[in-house]
Amino acid sequence: MSNSRSNPVEGSETAKTAKKRTVSLSVVRRMPRYYRYLNNLLEGDITRISSRELARRTGLTASQIRQDLNCFGGFGQQGYGYDVDKLYHEIGNIIGVEKSYDAILIGCGNLGRAVAIHLLSQPSAAFRLRAAFDRNPMLIGANIYGLQVFDPEELAEYCAEYAPKAAFLCLPTENAKSVVDVLYASGVRYYWNFTHYDISLEHPDTTVENVHLTDSLLTLCYHITVEENQGSDNT
Amino acid sequence: MSNSRSNPVEGSETAKTAKKRTVSLSVVRRMPRYYRYLNNLLEGDITRISSRELARRTGLTASQIRQDLNCFGGFGQQGYGYDVDKLYHEIGNIIGVEKSYDAILIGCGNLGRAVAIHLLSQPSAAFRLRAAFDRNPMLIGANIYGLQVFDPEELAEYCAEYAPKAAFLCLPTENAKSVVDVLYASGVRYYWNFTHYDISLEHPDTTVENVHLTDSLLTLCYHITVEENQGSDNT
Numbered sequence: 059m060s061n062s063r064s065n066p067v068e069g070s071e072t073a074k075t076a077k078k079r080t081v082s083l084s085v086v087r088r089m090p091r092y093y094r095y096l097n098n099l100l101e102g103d104i105t106r107i108s109s110r111e112l113a114r115r116t117g118l119t120a121s122q123i124r125q126d127l128n129c130f131g132g133f134g135q136q137g138y139g140y141d142v143d144k145l146y147h148e149i150g151n152i153i154g155v156e157k158s159y160d161a162i163l164i165g166c167g168n169l170g171r172a173v174a175i176h177l178l179s180q181p182s183a184a185f186r187l188r189a190a191f192d193r194n195p196m197l198i199g200a201n202i203y204g205l206q207v208f209d210p211e212e213l214a215e216y217c218a219e220y221a222p223k224a225a226f227l228c229l230p231t232e233n234a235k236s237v238v239d240v241l242y243a244s245g246v247r248y249y250w251n252f253t254h255y256d257i258s259l260e261h262p263d264t265t266v267e268n269v270h271l272t273d274s275l276l277t278l279c280y281h282i283t284v285e286e287n288q289g290s291d292n293t
Numbered sequence: 294m295s296n297s298r299s300n301p302v303e304g305s306e307t308a309k310t311a312k313k314r315t316v317s318l319s320v321v322r323r324m325p326r327y328y329r330y331l332n333n334l335l336e337g338d339i340t341r342i343s344s345r346e347l348a349r350r351t352g353l354t355a356s357q358i359r360q361d362l363n364c365f366g367g368f369g370q371q372g373y374g375y376d377v378d379k380l381y382h383e384i385g386n387i388i389g390v391e392k393s394y395d396a397i398l399i400g401c402g403n404l405g406r407a408v409a410i411h412l413l414s415q416p417s418a419a420f421r422l423r424a425a426f427d428r429n430p431m432l433i434g435a436n437i438y439g440l441q442v443f444d445p446e447e448l449a450e451y452c453a454e455y456a457p458k459a460a461f462l463c464l465p466t467e468n469a470k471s472v473v474d475v476l477y478a479s480g481v482r483y484y485w486n487f488t489h490y491d492i493s494l495e496h497p498d499t500t501v502e503n504v505h506l507t508d509s510l511l512t513l514c515y516h517i518t519v520e521e522n523q524g525s526d527n528t
Contacts, residue, residue, distance in 0.1 A: 090511035094489060117494050153511050154518030168407035175403055176506060183507075184514035223517060250513055254329060259352050265520075267513040269506065271411060272418075276325035276388050278485055278502040279419035282458060283389030285500075 081129045088126055089153055091116065096146040108139035154184065160222045161185040161250075164210070164237055165229030166192040166202055169252060173228055178203050188222060193233075210237060217244030224248035231255050316364045323361055324388055326351065331381040343374035389419065395457045396420040396485075399472055400464030401427040401442055404487060408463055413438050423457060428468075445472060452479030459483035466490050 095116050099107060109120040116123070127133055127140075133148055134140045150156065161177075163170055174190065177183045190207045192198065197207045208216060216222075217240075225246050227234055234255035241249075242261050249257050249266045257266045330351050334342060344355040351358070362368055362380075365387055369375045385391065396412075398405055409425065412418045425442045427433065432442045443451060451457075452475075460481050462469055469490030476484075477496050484492050484501045492501045 086515055087508070087512055089515060090505070090508035093511065094505075094508065115494075117491065152518070153515045154521075155511065155514065157514065157518060157521075159514065159517055168403050168410055172403035172407050173506075177510075180507075184511055224513065248513060248517055250510060256352065259350070265513065265516045267509050267516075269504070269509055270325070270329075271408075271504065272415075273322070273325035273329065274502050274504055275412075275485060276328065276390065276419055277322055278459065278483060278500065279390065279392070279394065280321055280324060280388045281500045281502075282394055282483055283387070283392060286389075286392075 085126050085129050088118070089149055092123075092126070093146065093149045093153060093155070096142055096149065099142045100146055105142050106139050107142055109134060112140065157184065158186045159184065159224055159248075160188050160220065161224040161226055162216070162222045163187055163190040163205065163226050163228065164192075164213075164241075165227065166190050166194070166197050166207055167228065170226075170228035171202060173226055173250075173252075174203055174205055178205070185224060185226075187226075188220060189216060191216075191237075192229075210240075213237070213240050214244050217241065217246060222246060224250065226250040226252075227255075228252050235260075320361050320364050323353070324384055327358075327361070328381065328384045328388060328390070331377055331384065334377045335381055340377050341374050342377055344369060347375065392419065393421045394419065394459055394483075395423050395455065396459040396461055397451070397457045398422055398425040398440065398461050398463065399427075399445070399448075399476075400462065401425050401429070401432050401437055402463065405461075405463035406437060408461055408485075408487075409438055409440055413440070420459060420461075422461075423455060424451060426451075426472075427464075445475075448472070448475050449479050452476065452481060457481060459485065461485040461487075462490075463487050470495075 092112075095112070099115075109123045112118075112123055113120040124134065127145075130148070130152055133145045163174055166174070170190070170192070174187060177185060177187050187205055190202060190205045191210045191213055192207050193210050198209045200207050223246075225241050225248070227237070227249060229237065231253040234251075234253040234257075238249070238255065238257055238261070242264070247264050249264060251257055251266050251268045252271070254270065254272075258264050327347075330347070334350075344358045347353075347358055348355040359369065362375075365383070368380045368383055398409055401409070405425065405427070409422060412420060412422050422440055425437060425440045426445045426448055427442050428445050433444045435442050458481075460476050460483070462472070462484060464472060466488040469486075469488040469492075473484070473490065473492055473496070477499070482499050484499060486492055486501050486503045487506070489505065489507075493499050
Protein backbone atom coordinates (compact mmCIF):
# COMPACT_ATOMS: atom_id res chain seq x y z
CA MET A 59 0.00 0.00 0.00
CA SER A 60 1.43 3.39 -0.91
CA ASN A 61 1.86 5.84 1.88
CA SER A 62 -0.39 8.64 0.73
CA ARG A 63 0.05 10.31 4.09
CA SER A 64 3.59 11.45 3.34
CA ASN A 65 2.70 12.49 -0.17
CA PRO A 66 -0.87 13.63 -0.10
CA VAL A 67 -1.23 14.94 -3.66
CA GLU A 68 -0.20 12.59 -6.39
CA GLY A 69 -1.43 11.39 -9.77
CA SER A 70 -4.78 12.62 -10.93
CA GLU A 71 -6.33 12.85 -7.49
CA THR A 72 -7.87 16.15 -6.55
CA ALA A 73 -6.47 17.77 -3.45
CA LYS A 74 -9.76 17.09 -1.72
CA THR A 75 -9.72 13.38 -2.47
CA ALA A 76 -6.09 13.15 -1.46
CA LYS A 77 -6.78 14.88 1.82
CA LYS A 78 -9.57 12.47 2.53
CA ARG A 79 -7.18 9.62 1.82
CA THR A 80 -4.54 10.69 4.32
CA VAL A 81 -6.02 8.17 6.72
CA SER A 82 -6.48 4.83 5.04
CA LEU A 83 -9.94 3.35 4.82
CA SER A 84 -8.92 0.31 6.85
CA VAL A 85 -7.81 2.55 9.72
CA VAL A 86 -11.05 4.50 9.46
CA ARG A 87 -13.00 1.25 9.63
CA ARG A 88 -11.28 0.28 12.86
CA MET A 89 -12.13 3.56 14.58
CA PRO A 90 -15.74 2.61 15.40
CA ARG A 91 -14.38 -0.67 16.73
CA TYR A 92 -12.01 1.11 19.10
CA TYR A 93 -14.84 3.38 20.10
CA ARG A 94 -17.00 0.38 20.93
CA TYR A 95 -14.33 -1.41 22.94
CA LEU A 96 -13.44 1.76 24.83
CA ASN A 97 -17.07 2.19 25.70
CA ASN A 98 -17.07 -1.36 27.12
CA LEU A 99 -14.01 -0.49 29.20
CA LEU A 100 -15.69 2.63 30.56
CA GLU A 101 -18.75 0.62 31.45
CA GLY A 102 -16.42 -1.75 33.32
CA ASP A 103 -14.87 1.21 35.17
CA ILE A 104 -11.48 0.68 33.53
CA THR A 105 -9.84 4.10 33.25
CA ARG A 106 -6.42 3.24 31.85
CA ILE A 107 -5.25 0.64 29.37
CA SER A 108 -2.03 -0.36 27.63
CA SER A 109 -1.97 -0.95 23.89
CA ARG A 110 -1.07 -4.56 24.72
CA GLU A 111 -4.17 -5.08 26.84
CA LEU A 112 -6.32 -3.26 24.28
CA ALA A 113 -4.83 -5.60 21.67
CA ARG A 114 -5.80 -8.64 23.70
CA ARG A 115 -9.36 -7.42 23.97
CA THR A 116 -9.81 -6.36 20.36
CA GLY A 117 -7.92 -9.19 18.70
CA LEU A 118 -5.62 -6.67 16.96
CA THR A 119 -1.90 -6.31 17.59
CA ALA A 120 -0.50 -3.68 19.97
CA SER A 121 1.66 -2.22 17.22
CA GLN A 122 -1.32 -1.89 14.88
CA ILE A 123 -3.27 -0.10 17.58
CA ARG A 124 -0.42 2.35 18.19
CA GLN A 125 -0.06 2.94 14.46
CA ASP A 126 -3.79 3.45 14.00
CA LEU A 127 -4.08 5.93 16.82
CA ASN A 128 -0.96 7.74 15.64
CA CYS A 129 -2.79 8.50 12.38
CA PHE A 130 -4.95 10.83 14.42
CA GLY A 131 -2.18 12.26 16.52
CA GLY A 132 -1.64 9.47 19.06
CA PHE A 133 -3.19 9.63 22.48
CA GLY A 134 -1.00 7.30 24.52
CA GLN A 135 1.87 7.95 26.86
CA GLN A 136 4.86 5.65 27.09
CA GLY A 137 4.71 3.63 30.30
CA TYR A 138 1.25 4.86 31.14
CA GLY A 139 -0.88 3.62 28.28
CA TYR A 140 -4.10 5.24 27.22
CA ASP A 141 -6.50 7.27 29.30
CA VAL A 142 -9.68 5.37 28.39
CA ASP A 143 -12.13 8.21 28.93
CA LYS A 144 -10.01 10.71 27.02
CA LEU A 145 -9.32 8.31 24.15
CA TYR A 146 -13.01 7.39 23.97
CA HIS A 147 -14.02 11.02 23.64
CA GLU A 148 -11.20 11.87 21.23
CA ILE A 149 -12.22 9.05 18.90
CA GLY A 150 -15.85 10.05 19.30
CA ASN A 151 -14.91 13.56 18.20
CA ILE A 152 -12.94 12.29 15.23
CA ILE A 153 -15.91 10.21 14.12
CA GLY A 154 -18.33 12.99 14.95
CA VAL A 155 -20.69 10.92 17.10
CA GLU A 156 -22.15 14.02 18.74
CA LYS A 157 -23.01 15.72 15.46
CA SER A 158 -26.44 14.14 15.01
CA TYR A 159 -26.69 14.47 11.27
CA ASP A 160 -30.22 14.43 9.91
CA ALA A 161 -31.12 11.26 8.10
CA ILE A 162 -34.16 9.74 6.46
CA LEU A 163 -35.17 6.12 6.22
CA ILE A 164 -36.31 4.69 2.89
CA GLY A 165 -38.23 1.45 3.35
CA CYS A 166 -40.07 0.47 6.51
CA GLY A 167 -40.09 -3.31 6.25
CA ASN A 168 -38.50 -5.44 8.95
CA LEU A 169 -35.02 -4.30 8.08
CA GLY A 170 -36.02 -0.64 7.99
CA ARG A 171 -37.75 -1.03 11.33
CA ALA A 172 -34.73 -2.77 12.82
CA VAL A 173 -32.58 0.12 11.63
CA ALA A 174 -35.05 2.66 13.02
CA ILE A 175 -35.26 0.98 16.44
CA HIS A 176 -31.52 0.65 16.53
CA LEU A 177 -31.06 4.37 15.95
CA LEU A 178 -33.90 5.61 18.07
CA SER A 179 -32.82 3.47 21.02
CA GLN A 180 -29.29 4.82 21.12
CA PRO A 181 -28.82 8.13 22.88
CA SER A 182 -25.79 9.09 20.77
CA ALA A 183 -26.14 7.46 17.41
CA ALA A 184 -24.45 10.07 15.22
CA PHE A 185 -27.60 10.41 13.12
CA ARG A 186 -31.04 11.69 13.92
CA LEU A 187 -33.74 9.91 12.00
CA ARG A 188 -36.19 12.59 10.85
CA ALA A 189 -38.65 10.87 8.55
CA ALA A 190 -39.38 7.60 6.84
CA PHE A 191 -40.67 6.80 3.36
CA ASP A 192 -42.47 3.71 2.18
CA ARG A 193 -44.67 3.07 -0.83
CA ASN A 194 -46.94 0.74 1.12
CA PRO A 195 -50.30 2.63 1.37
CA MET A 196 -50.96 0.92 4.72
CA LEU A 197 -47.87 2.61 6.15
CA ILE A 198 -48.10 6.07 4.60
CA GLY A 199 -49.23 8.54 7.24
CA ALA A 200 -48.49 6.06 10.02
CA ASN A 201 -46.08 6.62 12.80
CA ILE A 202 -43.34 4.06 13.42
CA TYR A 203 -41.58 4.50 16.74
CA GLY A 204 -42.29 8.21 16.58
CA LEU A 205 -41.18 8.45 12.98
CA GLN A 206 -43.68 9.68 10.42
CA VAL A 207 -43.98 7.67 7.23
CA PHE A 208 -44.38 9.60 3.98
CA ASP A 209 -45.20 8.65 0.42
CA PRO A 210 -41.98 8.41 -1.66
CA GLU A 211 -43.73 10.79 -4.07
CA GLU A 212 -43.06 13.51 -1.50
CA LEU A 213 -39.35 12.75 -1.29
CA ALA A 214 -38.09 15.60 -3.49
CA GLU A 215 -40.31 18.09 -1.71
CA TYR A 216 -39.20 16.84 1.70
CA CYS A 217 -35.51 17.04 0.78
CA ALA A 218 -35.93 20.54 -0.64
CA GLU A 219 -37.42 21.68 2.64
CA TYR A 220 -35.35 19.76 5.21
CA ALA A 221 -32.12 18.92 3.37
CA PRO A 222 -31.34 15.65 5.15
CA LYS A 223 -27.65 14.83 5.19
CA ALA A 224 -27.98 11.08 4.69
CA ALA A 225 -30.42 8.47 3.48
CA PHE A 226 -30.66 4.93 4.81
CA LEU A 227 -31.80 2.61 2.05
CA CYS A 228 -33.73 -0.40 3.33
CA LEU A 229 -35.91 -0.92 0.29
CA PRO A 230 -35.80 -3.69 -2.31
CA THR A 231 -32.87 -3.37 -4.71
CA GLU A 232 -35.12 -3.08 -7.76
CA ASN A 233 -36.62 0.15 -6.41
CA ALA A 234 -33.34 1.67 -5.33
CA LYS A 235 -32.27 3.39 -8.56
CA SER A 236 -35.38 5.51 -8.95
CA VAL A 237 -35.26 6.59 -5.30
CA VAL A 238 -31.55 7.41 -5.42
CA ASP A 239 -32.09 9.45 -8.57
CA VAL A 240 -34.49 11.66 -6.64
CA LEU A 241 -32.28 11.81 -3.55
CA TYR A 242 -29.19 12.63 -5.58
CA ALA A 243 -30.98 15.34 -7.55
CA SER A 244 -32.11 16.71 -4.19
CA GLY A 245 -28.52 16.98 -2.99
CA VAL A 246 -28.23 13.91 -0.74
CA ARG A 247 -24.65 12.64 -0.99
CA TYR A 248 -24.36 10.20 1.93
CA TYR A 249 -25.95 6.79 1.88
CA TRP A 250 -26.19 3.82 4.22
CA ASN A 251 -27.11 1.28 1.63
CA PHE A 252 -28.60 -2.14 2.38
CA THR A 253 -29.61 -2.71 -1.24
CA HIS A 254 -27.39 -4.17 -3.95
CA TYR A 255 -27.75 -1.10 -6.12
CA ASP A 256 -24.29 0.31 -6.72
CA ILE A 257 -24.78 4.00 -5.93
CA SER A 258 -21.18 5.19 -6.20
CA LEU A 259 -20.73 3.55 -9.60
CA GLU A 260 -23.54 5.75 -10.92
CA HIS A 261 -22.76 8.77 -8.76
CA PRO A 262 -19.02 8.84 -7.98
CA ASP A 263 -19.30 11.95 -5.80
CA THR A 264 -21.42 10.19 -3.19
CA THR A 265 -20.12 8.52 -0.04
CA VAL A 266 -21.74 5.16 0.48
CA GLU A 267 -21.54 2.64 3.28
CA ASN A 268 -22.81 -0.59 1.81
CA VAL A 269 -24.13 -3.37 4.00
CA HIS A 270 -24.37 -6.44 1.79
CA LEU A 271 -25.97 -9.00 4.05
CA THR A 272 -26.03 -11.70 1.38
CA ASP A 273 -22.33 -11.27 0.68
CA SER A 274 -21.60 -11.67 4.36
CA LEU A 275 -23.72 -14.80 4.56
CA LEU A 276 -22.11 -16.29 1.46
CA THR A 277 -18.68 -15.63 2.96
CA LEU A 278 -19.73 -17.72 5.96
CA CYS A 279 -21.03 -20.36 3.56
CA TYR A 280 -17.69 -20.40 1.74
CA HIS A 281 -15.80 -21.09 4.97
CA ILE A 282 -18.07 -24.01 5.81
CA THR A 283 -17.71 -25.40 2.29
CA VAL A 284 -13.91 -25.20 2.46
CA GLU A 285 -13.86 -27.03 5.80
CA GLU A 286 -16.32 -29.65 4.63
CA ASN A 287 -14.23 -30.29 1.53
CA GLN A 288 -11.12 -30.60 3.66
CA GLY A 289 -12.94 -33.03 5.91
CA SER A 290 -13.84 -35.22 2.94
CA ASP A 291 -10.28 -34.90 1.55
CA ASN A 292 -8.96 -36.36 4.78
CA THR A 293 -11.16 -39.44 4.81
CA MET B 294 1.15 -9.60 2.79
CA SER B 295 3.15 -12.81 2.64
CA ASN B 296 2.37 -15.22 -0.11
CA SER B 297 1.20 -18.19 1.86
CA ARG B 298 -0.05 -19.77 -1.35
CA SER B 299 3.42 -20.73 -2.53
CA ASN B 300 4.48 -21.87 0.90
CA PRO B 301 1.42 -23.24 2.61
CA VAL B 302 3.01 -24.51 5.83
CA GLU B 303 5.11 -22.06 7.73
CA GLY B 304 5.65 -20.83 11.27
CA SER B 305 3.40 -22.22 13.93
CA GLU B 306 0.36 -22.55 11.74
CA THR B 307 -1.23 -25.94 11.54
CA ALA B 308 -1.49 -27.40 8.06
CA LYS B 309 -5.24 -26.94 8.28
CA THR B 310 -5.03 -23.24 9.05
CA ALA B 311 -2.43 -22.74 6.36
CA LYS B 312 -4.55 -24.55 3.81
CA LYS B 313 -7.47 -22.32 4.67
CA ARG B 314 -5.20 -19.34 4.17
CA THR B 315 -4.16 -20.21 0.62
CA VAL B 316 -6.87 -17.85 -0.62
CA SER B 317 -6.69 -14.54 1.18
CA LEU B 318 -9.69 -13.33 3.09
CA SER B 319 -10.03 -10.26 0.90
CA VAL B 320 -10.31 -12.45 -2.20
CA VAL B 321 -12.85 -14.64 -0.43
CA ARG B 322 -14.86 -11.56 0.46
CA ARG B 323 -15.03 -10.51 -3.18
CA MET B 324 -16.38 -13.88 -4.34
CA PRO B 325 -19.99 -13.24 -3.26
CA ARG B 326 -19.72 -9.88 -5.01
CA TYR B 327 -18.68 -11.51 -8.27
CA TYR B 328 -21.44 -14.03 -7.81
CA ARG B 329 -23.95 -11.24 -7.40
CA TYR B 330 -22.78 -9.27 -10.44
CA LEU B 331 -22.67 -12.40 -12.59
CA ASN B 332 -26.23 -13.13 -11.57
CA ASN B 333 -27.19 -9.63 -12.73
CA LEU B 334 -25.50 -10.30 -16.06
CA LEU B 335 -27.37 -13.56 -16.50
CA GLU B 336 -30.63 -11.81 -15.72
CA GLY B 337 -29.71 -9.31 -18.44
CA ASP B 338 -29.02 -12.18 -20.87
CA ILE B 339 -25.33 -11.35 -21.09
CA THR B 340 -23.50 -14.61 -21.74
CA ARG B 341 -19.91 -13.46 -22.17
CA ILE B 342 -17.88 -10.71 -20.53
CA SER B 343 -14.32 -9.43 -20.58
CA SER B 344 -12.47 -8.76 -17.34
CA ARG B 345 -12.37 -5.12 -18.42
CA GLU B 346 -16.15 -4.89 -18.72
CA LEU B 347 -16.62 -6.82 -15.48
CA ALA B 348 -14.23 -4.32 -13.89
CA ARG B 349 -16.31 -1.40 -15.11
CA ARG B 350 -19.43 -2.90 -13.61
CA THR B 351 -17.97 -3.95 -10.29
CA GLY B 352 -15.75 -0.94 -9.69
CA LEU B 353 -12.70 -3.23 -9.36
CA THR B 354 -9.75 -3.31 -11.75
CA ALA B 355 -9.49 -5.85 -14.57
CA SER B 356 -6.17 -7.09 -13.25
CA GLN B 357 -7.57 -7.61 -9.76
CA ILE B 358 -10.45 -9.60 -11.20
CA ARG B 359 -8.08 -11.81 -13.19
CA GLN B 360 -5.90 -12.32 -10.13
CA ASP B 361 -8.87 -13.11 -7.91
CA LEU B 362 -10.31 -15.66 -10.29
CA ASN B 363 -6.88 -17.19 -10.83
CA CYS B 364 -6.81 -18.05 -7.12
CA PHE B 365 -9.51 -20.56 -7.90
CA GLY B 366 -8.03 -21.83 -11.12
CA GLY B 367 -8.99 -19.04 -13.52
CA PHE B 368 -12.01 -19.37 -15.74
CA GLY B 369 -11.27 -16.92 -18.54
CA GLN B 370 -9.90 -17.38 -22.00
CA GLN B 371 -7.60 -14.82 -23.61
CA GLY B 372 -9.45 -12.91 -26.30
CA TYR B 373 -12.80 -14.43 -25.36
CA GLY B 374 -13.34 -13.30 -21.81
CA TYR B 375 -15.47 -15.18 -19.33
CA ASP B 376 -18.41 -17.43 -20.00
CA VAL B 377 -20.88 -15.78 -17.60
CA ASP B 378 -23.04 -18.81 -16.92
CA LYS B 379 -20.06 -21.09 -16.35
CA LEU B 380 -18.25 -18.59 -14.14
CA TYR B 381 -21.44 -17.97 -12.15
CA HIS B 382 -21.87 -21.66 -11.45
CA GLU B 383 -18.18 -22.24 -10.75
CA ILE B 384 -18.15 -19.46 -8.18
CA GLY B 385 -21.42 -20.74 -6.76
CA ASN B 386 -19.78 -24.16 -6.34
CA ILE B 387 -16.72 -22.67 -4.70
CA ILE B 388 -18.91 -20.80 -2.23
CA GLY B 389 -21.20 -23.77 -1.81
CA VAL B 390 -24.46 -21.93 -2.47
CA GLU B 391 -26.31 -25.14 -3.26
CA LYS B 392 -25.32 -26.86 -0.03
CA SER B 393 -28.19 -25.55 2.09
CA TYR B 394 -26.54 -25.82 5.46
CA ASP B 395 -28.93 -26.04 8.37
CA ALA B 396 -29.08 -22.90 10.46
CA ILE B 397 -31.02 -21.59 13.42
CA LEU B 398 -32.07 -18.06 14.20
CA ILE B 399 -31.53 -16.66 17.68
CA GLY B 400 -33.67 -13.60 18.29
CA CYS B 401 -36.91 -12.82 16.46
CA GLY B 402 -37.10 -9.05 16.78
CA ASN B 403 -37.21 -6.86 13.68
CA LEU B 404 -33.66 -7.70 12.72
CA GLY B 405 -34.20 -11.44 13.21
CA ARG B 406 -37.37 -11.25 11.15
CA ALA B 407 -35.62 -9.31 8.41
CA VAL B 408 -32.94 -11.99 8.31
CA ALA B 409 -35.57 -14.75 8.27
CA ILE B 410 -37.57 -13.17 5.43
CA HIS B 411 -34.39 -12.55 3.52
CA LEU B 412 -33.42 -16.20 3.72
CA LEU B 413 -36.84 -17.71 3.25
CA SER B 414 -37.52 -15.55 0.19
CA GLN B 415 -34.40 -16.62 -1.65
CA PRO B 416 -34.58 -19.90 -3.51
CA SER B 417 -30.85 -20.57 -3.18
CA ALA B 418 -29.66 -18.95 -0.02
CA ALA B 419 -26.88 -21.35 1.01
CA PHE B 420 -28.54 -21.88 4.38
CA ARG B 421 -31.83 -23.46 5.34
CA LEU B 422 -33.36 -21.84 8.38
CA ARG B 423 -34.72 -24.68 10.52
CA ALA B 424 -35.84 -23.13 13.78
CA ALA B 425 -35.91 -19.87 15.68
CA PHE B 426 -35.39 -19.10 19.35
CA ASP B 427 -36.63 -16.15 21.33
CA ARG B 428 -37.09 -15.62 25.04
CA ASN B 429 -40.20 -13.51 24.53
CA PRO B 430 -43.09 -15.67 25.91
CA MET B 431 -45.43 -14.07 23.35
CA LEU B 432 -43.34 -15.54 20.56
CA ILE B 433 -42.51 -18.99 21.94
CA GLY B 434 -44.58 -21.59 20.14
CA ALA B 435 -45.51 -19.13 17.43
CA ASN B 436 -44.74 -19.55 13.79
CA ILE B 437 -42.86 -16.80 11.95
CA TYR B 438 -42.94 -17.15 8.19
CA GLY B 439 -43.17 -20.91 8.60
CA LEU B 440 -40.43 -20.98 11.19
CA GLN B 441 -41.26 -22.37 14.63
CA VAL B 442 -40.10 -20.32 17.59
CA PHE B 443 -38.69 -22.20 20.58
CA ASP B 444 -37.73 -21.26 24.10
CA PRO B 445 -33.93 -20.72 24.33
CA GLU B 446 -34.09 -23.17 27.25
CA GLU B 447 -34.57 -25.87 24.62
CA LEU B 448 -31.50 -24.84 22.64
CA ALA B 449 -29.11 -27.55 23.88
CA GLU B 450 -31.71 -30.24 23.36
CA TYR B 451 -32.52 -28.97 19.86
CA CYS B 452 -28.85 -28.86 18.86
CA ALA B 453 -28.25 -32.37 20.23
CA GLU B 454 -31.08 -33.68 18.08
CA TYR B 455 -30.68 -31.66 14.86
CA ALA B 456 -27.02 -30.54 14.91
CA PRO B 457 -27.47 -27.25 13.03
CA LYS B 458 -24.36 -26.14 11.22
CA ALA B 459 -24.69 -22.42 11.89
CA ALA B 460 -26.41 -19.98 14.19
CA PHE B 461 -27.55 -16.49 13.23
CA LEU B 462 -27.38 -14.22 16.24
CA CYS B 463 -29.91 -11.40 16.14
CA LEU B 464 -30.36 -11.00 19.87
CA PRO B 465 -29.20 -8.17 22.15
CA THR B 466 -25.44 -8.22 22.78
CA GLU B 467 -25.89 -8.62 26.54
CA ASN B 468 -27.60 -11.99 26.03
CA ALA B 469 -25.15 -13.27 23.44
CA LYS B 470 -22.51 -14.83 25.69
CA SER B 471 -24.85 -17.18 27.52
CA VAL B 472 -26.46 -18.32 24.27
CA VAL B 473 -23.11 -18.84 22.52
CA ASP B 474 -21.87 -20.86 25.49
CA VAL B 475 -24.74 -23.29 24.95
CA LEU B 476 -24.33 -23.32 21.17
CA TYR B 477 -20.58 -23.87 21.40
CA ALA B 478 -20.97 -26.67 23.95
CA SER B 479 -23.48 -28.19 21.52
CA GLY B 480 -20.93 -28.20 18.72
CA VAL B 481 -22.02 -25.15 16.68
CA ARG B 482 -18.88 -23.60 15.18
CA TYR B 483 -20.26 -21.21 12.55
CA TYR B 484 -21.90 -17.93 13.43
CA TRP B 485 -23.47 -15.04 11.58
CA ASN B 486 -23.19 -12.53 14.33
CA PHE B 487 -25.13 -9.24 14.49
CA THR B 488 -24.26 -8.68 18.14
CA HIS B 489 -21.13 -7.00 19.45
CA TYR B 490 -20.14 -10.05 21.45
CA ASP B 491 -16.73 -11.18 20.25
CA ILE B 492 -17.26 -14.90 19.72
CA SER B 493 -13.91 -15.80 18.17
CA LEU B 494 -11.98 -14.07 20.94
CA GLU B 495 -13.61 -16.44 23.43
CA HIS B 496 -13.74 -19.44 21.09
CA PRO B 497 -10.87 -19.25 18.59
CA ASP B 498 -11.95 -22.41 16.76
CA THR B 499 -15.20 -20.86 15.56
CA THR B 500 -15.74 -19.15 12.21
CA VAL B 501 -17.67 -15.94 12.63
CA GLU B 502 -19.05 -13.48 10.13
CA ASN B 503 -19.69 -10.33 12.11
CA VAL B 504 -22.13 -7.70 10.92
CA HIS B 505 -21.50 -4.62 13.01
CA LEU B 506 -24.19 -2.22 11.88
CA THR B 507 -23.15 0.50 14.29
CA ASP B 508 -19.56 0.37 13.09
CA SER B 509 -20.76 0.77 9.53
CA LEU B 510 -22.94 3.71 10.46
CA LEU B 511 -20.14 5.40 12.40
CA THR B 512 -17.85 4.97 9.39
CA LEU B 513 -20.39 6.91 7.33
CA CYS B 514 -20.55 9.49 10.11
CA TYR B 515 -16.76 9.83 10.06
CA HIS B 516 -16.76 10.59 6.33
CA ILE B 517 -19.36 13.31 6.77
CA THR B 518 -17.44 14.79 9.68
CA VAL B 519 -14.20 14.89 7.66
CA GLU B 520 -15.95 16.64 4.78
CA GLU B 521 -17.70 19.09 7.06
CA ASN B 522 -14.43 19.95 8.76
CA GLN B 523 -12.79 20.47 5.38
CA GLY B 524 -15.67 22.70 4.38
CA SER B 525 -15.18 24.87 7.44
CA ASP B 526 -11.38 24.88 6.92
CA ASN B 527 -11.93 26.36 3.46
CA THR B 528 -14.15 29.21 4.55
